[in-house]
Amino acid sequence: MLDIRLIREKPDFVRERLATRGGGDDAKIAEVLRVDAERRKIETQLQRLQADRNRLSKEIGAKRSRSEPSEDLEAQVRKIGDEIVDLTQRASTFDEEQRHLLLEIANLPHESVPVGKDPSANRVARSWGEKPQLSEPADHVALGAKLKLFDLERAAKLSGSDFICFTGAGAKLERALINFMIDLHTREHGYTEISPPFLVRRDCMVGTTQLPKFEADMYGLEENQLFLAPTAEVQLTNLHREEILGLSDLPKKFVAYTPCFRREAGAAGRETRGIIRVHQFDKVELVKITAPAKSYEELESLAADAERVLQLLGLHYRVVELCTGDLGFGSAKTYDIEVWSPGQNAFLEVSSCSNFEDFQARRMHLRFKDRDGKNRFCHTLNGSGLALPRLFAALIESYQQPDGSIRVPEKLQPYFGASEIR
RNA sequence: GGUGAGGUGGCUGAGUGGUUGAAAGCAGCGCUUUGCUAAAGCGCCGUAGCCCAAAAGGCUACCGAGGGUUCGAAUCCCUCCCUCACCGCCA
Structure with a gap:
């Protein structure tokens, strides 16, 4: 499995090295880059929501210990929870898809390997x-x-x-x-x-x-x-x-x-x-x-x-x-x-x-x-x-x-x- | 196959609903002391990922795996996997 960061940072290098094996991987590289971008976007959204939830839940704990009402906050967190469930699902779909793609991309030949197609x-x-x-x-x-x-x-x-x-x-x-x-x-x-x-x-x-x-x-x-x-x-x-x-x-x-x-x-x-x-x-x-x-x-x-x-x-x-x-x-x-x-x-x-x-x-x-x-x-x-x-x-x-x-x-x-x- | 116990950081091992990502010890790294070794003292020390041009910094997840309950789970419930012990079976 190649490092997704290598593919993200040097896609042309990866494409070139893979091409020496006989090609056909450009589509997979494009696909894995697309999925990676999407995955990270969702992950960022998800993490923001989780941070909100953590913060509000602590507030609830604090309020309760002071015997103050917290129903409004609880309702808010419940709503965030629903969004988190939804985003988590989407995030793991993209995770899986990315791993799937990565598992089917071949290794890069070492620079000392003679180039040839058969x-x-x-x-x-x-x-x-x-x-x-x-x-x-x-x-x-x-x-x-x-x-x-x-x-x-x-x-x-x-x-x-x-x-x-x-x-x-x-x-x-x-x-x-x-x-x-x-x-x-x-x-x-x-x-x-x-x-x-x-x-x-x-x-x-x-x-x-x-x-x-x-x-x-x-x-x-x-x-x-x-x-x-x-x-x-x-x-x-x-x-x-x-x-x-x-x-x-x-x-x-x-x-x-x-x-x-x-x-x-x-x-x-x-x-x-x-x-x-x-x-x-x-x-x-x-x-x-x-x-x-x-x-x-x-x-x-x-x-x-x-x-x-x-x-x-x-x-x-x-x-x-x-x-x-x-x-x-x-x-x-x-x-x-x-x-x-x-x-x-x-x-x-x-x-x-x-x-x-x-x-x-x-x-x-x-x-x-x-x-x-x-x-x-x-x-x-x-x-x-x-x-x-x-x-x-x-x-x-x-x-x-x-x-x-x-x-x-x-x-x-x-x-x-x-x-x-x- | 049955019954019981258990799975927490590199290792040992605390922790039963909210400042615990996690006490303590060992190992490791850095510094001090030292002729060397040893010993002692002080400090640092999990992993993966995301945001950020980068650094600095911030955030998220992870306590066998996956579900569930809850505003909130290492902690409660369910399923599975694995380890250990005993019993049964067996080359």
């Missing part, structure tokens, strides 16, 4: 390693079937299409990857491990911007208003919602392993082969809550922490700096980390590391007490570290051997308990 303007920031030399690489679907690592048909029997059921060595490999990543981030990168609930309240989903805009992509449980979290970003970032943290508590760094649930409405048929786009997948997520001055350096180290996973596993990847038009709704700056998939002959996104600045914090009232004693909004960041099915696919494809077996990367062997899968 992924063709994204910038490859760096790449690591090399494509493995494989004469005729099998893709993960073929490898998985052959070695019985997962069973998509039977997963469909349980839950419908686009679900995974890992089996045997596949299930164990997934679990090994989870443990490997969590240990890395807790032991070497200083994150605190969290095992959060998977169901979250609506407010949390609003806080991290999944709602209200993307409700169609979320799984919800109608009767008790809970949602299945689409990413642990929701739980981890909302952990301290509505709190005021001490400056010395920052940065907060959390890592969690959770399943993630996504309807992927409208995504059917696109990039959905095998296990790379499914309704439920496991993910190790990294979240940081930082002071504003530090958030961009924390973004760099967050990406580095996620990249470290791929480096230790010896997987080729590249880091892409998203352009303004490709940026997510709430993000000010994002690096996508893409691992090489020999089977797809393409890079697959396994992590998206973003700095939301105070966009999420403002929605969830997440603040810290600054050195000068003022409460300010924190900055929030998150990135996968990493998403499992795609990592799994890239790993088995990259480490496949001519004889059809899969070599297990050395760093993973203590977790997996064997050096190969055959």
Whole structure:
């Protein structure tokens, strides 16, 4: 959520920055400014009446204590009371309308983000390693079937299409990857491990911007208003919602392993082969809550922490700096980390590391007490570290051997308990 | 699920209809004293918003949330949420 004061004071600046995302927000800005002006007008009227009421009510109290008549004043205040009821109603209508509009206006891209309208303007920031030399690489679907690592048909029997059921060595490999990543981030990168609930309240989903805009992509449980979290970003970032943290508590760094649930409405048929786009997948997520001055350096180290996973596993990847038009709704700056998939002959996104600045914090009232004693909004960041099915696919494809077996990367062997899968 | 107790500022905790936005203590900030530390003394210290070009200043709202009673509600009534305790049920 943007600060209404910023929009009020620098509307042209806001419009210009939003336009770099691809435009279409001018009408919303005009509308929110109109509502804001109206809201303040009514609020001022309302406050004058309340001040009158307070003053007269005190007089009534004083008169009564002196046993003087006060009926005329009481009648007057009663009348003011009626007007207040009416104005309060109108004021809250405008309040709601303003919040509604603000919740649907995207964040401003950071000035360092390359300007462009689609992924063709994204910038490859760096790449690591090399494509493995494989004469005729099998893709993960073929490898998985052959070695019985997962069973998509039977997963469909349980839950419908686009679900995974890992089996045997596949299930164990997934679990090994989870443990490997969590240990890395807790032991070497200083994150605190969290095992959060998977169901979250609506407010949390609003806080991290999944709602209200993307409700169609979320799984919800109608009767008790809970949602299945689409990413642990929701739980981890909302952990301290509505709190005021001490400056010395920052940065907060959390890592969690959770399943993630996504309807992927409208995504059917696109990039959905095998296990790379499914309704439920496991993910190790990294979240940081930082002071504003530090958030961009924390973004760099967050990406580095996620990249470290791929480096230790010896997987080729590249880091892409998203352009303004490709940026997510709430993000000010994002690096996508893409691992090489020999089977797809393409890079697959396994992590998206973003700095939301105070966009999420403002929605969830997440603040810290600054050195000068003022409460300010924190900055929030998150990135996968990493998403499992795609990592799994890239790993088995990259480490496949001519004889059809899969070599297990050395760093993973203590977790997996064997050096190969055959 | 049942019964009981409770939700007040960063924290602890007073406060049952009108100068209480809220006592007191702790924490925090500033100053004094001090070789340093510690201790002591004095002062300041909630949040959000509105008016004002701005500052100064003024005003409004907020005591879990939402309604209600009243001229006036932290205080009385209703509903809901949450926390704690005990009982029941349960992986």
